[in-house]
Amino acid sequence: MEAAIAVRGAPARWRLGGPLWLVVPALVLLATAFIGPILMLLSRSVLDPDLTLRHYILIFSTPAYLRVIWISVEIALVSTAVCLAAGYPTAYVLSHTRGALRAALLGLVLLPFWTNILVRVYAWIIVLQSRGAINLLLMDELGLIDHPLKLVFNYTGAIIGMVHYLLPPTILILDSTMRSVDQRLVLAAESLGATPRRAFFRVFLPLTLPGIRAAAVLIFIMGLGFFITPALLGGRQELTMAMLINHEFTELINWGFGSALAVVLLSLTLAGLYAYYRLQRKMGTPARGGLHG
């Protein structure tokens, strides 16, 4: 709690000037090497070569492209939900351990982060395919099923791959929020007669809500931009915006249309961020947690 108060007090001092100048080099670099080029690229979506809206009209008048937008959003939403459901208990355990055990658990969470994404994807194919490790275990070793489960090259495969990628950041965000919760509040609730279950749901969970919201938004935004994972682990129907954009730019050299798709994706991302800040304000909690602290 002390840490949170200190952070909240900080902006007052910043407004006096001085330290703010320290971010100028970073801003200049971002503006010239990132924001400028991106704006130039995105302007191609309406200037190809003259002012035109035809790329946007094509996107919003073609059912297939609308479907791709929806598929991208849906896959990102489902992955986020699975990540939160799987990440919350893990982060709970992680935030309640100390010392060597915590370091070891943290290492396990971070391990996939250090592995190349293509290596991970091909490893998942080996594990999930019809003669893969999981199906062989269920069929030959345990005899639970007669026919192999279809775990890859479809919706299931795409979600498994994406959750694997997005789970570590989810856990890290939730962990940082949970560690900033004052455990004495939970103890106080229990000493006043609350069962551990009640203390969790009435005290601990509400205190971690900002972290859950931060994780949800960040993971959803990351999930919107995926293309390798759904391309290789998904099936015919798992076509995302990022896959289309990649194809338009590198294969078809159709930069105008590719830029228009990128603008739509960027708008969805910004809409997600806007929703997050609105939500944080409405809930009466200043935006903090994983995204900021």
Added chain:
Amino acid sequence: MKLRQSFNRVARGAALAVAMAILPSAPALAQSKTVVFAGWGGSIQKAQREVFFNSFEKETGIKVIDVPDVQLAKLQAMVDTGNTQWDVVQALGMWIPQGAKANLWEKLDFGVIKKEGIPPSLVDAWSIGNSTYGMVLAYNTKAVKGHPPTSWRSLWDTKGIPGARGMFDGPRYTLEAALLADGVAPDKLYPLDVDRAFKSLDKIKDQVAVWWKQWPQVPVLLASQELTMSLTSNTRINSVRKTENAPVDLSWNQSLMTVDFLAVPRGAKNRDNAMKLVQWMNDPKRQAELAKLTGIGPGNTDALQYLSDEQKSELASYHYQKGEMVLFDNAWWAENEQAMTQRWNQWKLQ
């Protein structure tokens, strides 16, 4: 005021530093003892280094800088900004007409480059065919249980030869296979009857287990019997068959021959050296050496005389000569790929 002046000075200094870092130094340009080759990278480029570049450097004293990940989009960006960094480009067949339309190529110097041995369909003003591949029907020999597939019709015949099918997730090659399977004569394949192709694809749409996107996926899936048969490229199948002894084989009948061309981008800084390197890579003996190392067919068919029957039988150029293959039509695809991709995406999401 003072602050702004000093800021301007800093800004100018920074701009100069950036410019110096980006621009090549003048002496290097004047001598032009280098040539930059852009190719696919990986094992292919390693073999090209061994067969072409090392000997070229020794013979001419011109250093070959070979860079990977050649892409038409990158080339377009370079030419558009007047900063062409590549001198010789290994180009996917379609890039030649696409690039010609966008004025990305220099004319080849046929005083330096010899056309002998190159089939007329593989050479034009901007490019010369250098390597050939087959888009073939490959299969797992155990999974087909004594009924090896003989044409694209076998891929559609899911009752006759049961088992999981694989298809390239894109209209290229797939539309051709669909038409050939539907009975279109190979010499009447182009221009493609697109409606008929999609109707033919409808018949196996739901039987296809994997719509793959990356070439390395297919040999793995065939070798592990995740797939029974699939469209794929001949070089990868031959390499897993030989190096890993995997139970896979392929049918050349009705397969498509695709060709990689060599071309010189507009504004290439070492244009003369580029022409020399193209001719060096055009040499039949050296192309035969590359074929032995990689299984990539020679663009120059004179190369075949330096190879044994067994070596030849693995090369697309040889099967094309025998009349078993159809030449992939780069011009048709350059004209139609955008429309086809759009239709493909609509079709596959339905």
